[in-house]
Amino acid sequence: MRVPVHSLIVLAAFGAGAAQAGTVIVTPADMVKTPTMNAWQMTNYRDVSTGHASTTLAEINGQNARNGKGSVEMSLTSGSGKADFVYNWGFVDGRTLGSLNGLRFDWYRAGGGSAPAHLAPALRLVYDMDGSAATAADRGYLVWEQAYNGATASDAWVSSDIMGGNFWQRQQSPGHTVEHYGTTLAEWIAGPRPGDADQLSASSAILGIEFGIGSGWNGSFRGYVDMLSVGFAGQGSTTFNFETAPPAGVPEPGSLALLGLGMLGLVAGRRRRG
């Protein structure tokens, strides 16, 4: 079997902005505590609010591994619970709503939770309407939720290709939810779209990506997310595989070369002895 070592080692992928693609392994050690470009951070964590107390969990663990040894668990026990995983790259040439050409993730809702049955981890694109860093009051989220894209499954991993899915819009400043839940990305670019929404276009910048649970998910909920892929035309696509630890037995490029040299030495030695 040919081992696609390069797909695991050439992982700088999204950081450099070059035309690179591949799978990025994200372990707990890769998580950052404060907002950092091109790194995953768990944020907006909440357990307790007035009258409610949730045991909220949002972490990479091995409770329901996907594609290896881990996934992100997102769980809460009351409507006060909330948490997000966020990854921002900021303004990067070519990362626009119009050049977005791949968006998918795997999600799982555990059965038995008392939160309403339609709930599942949501995925958000962070946008800047005019694509200019100079204006900051035109930013918000396009939010994908399974509830507006069909029935929610439970006790099974679901791989959702959401490029053609329905998204709703949440404007950041001032905060405003555009209550139209059946608008596709193509429609956010070119219409029809609601008049009270940010009028996005193909050149609206995409600044980052998030997924999360809560708040107001009254009841208990346990879910998982993994294998989030995002791609832009000309830049390939990057898949984030959340794992409890780096894959075992993946050699560094240097040790690969050494291994090769060592085996040559063995062969040469045998030949000499023969």
Ligand SMILES: [Ca+2]
């Ligand atoms: Ca702007």
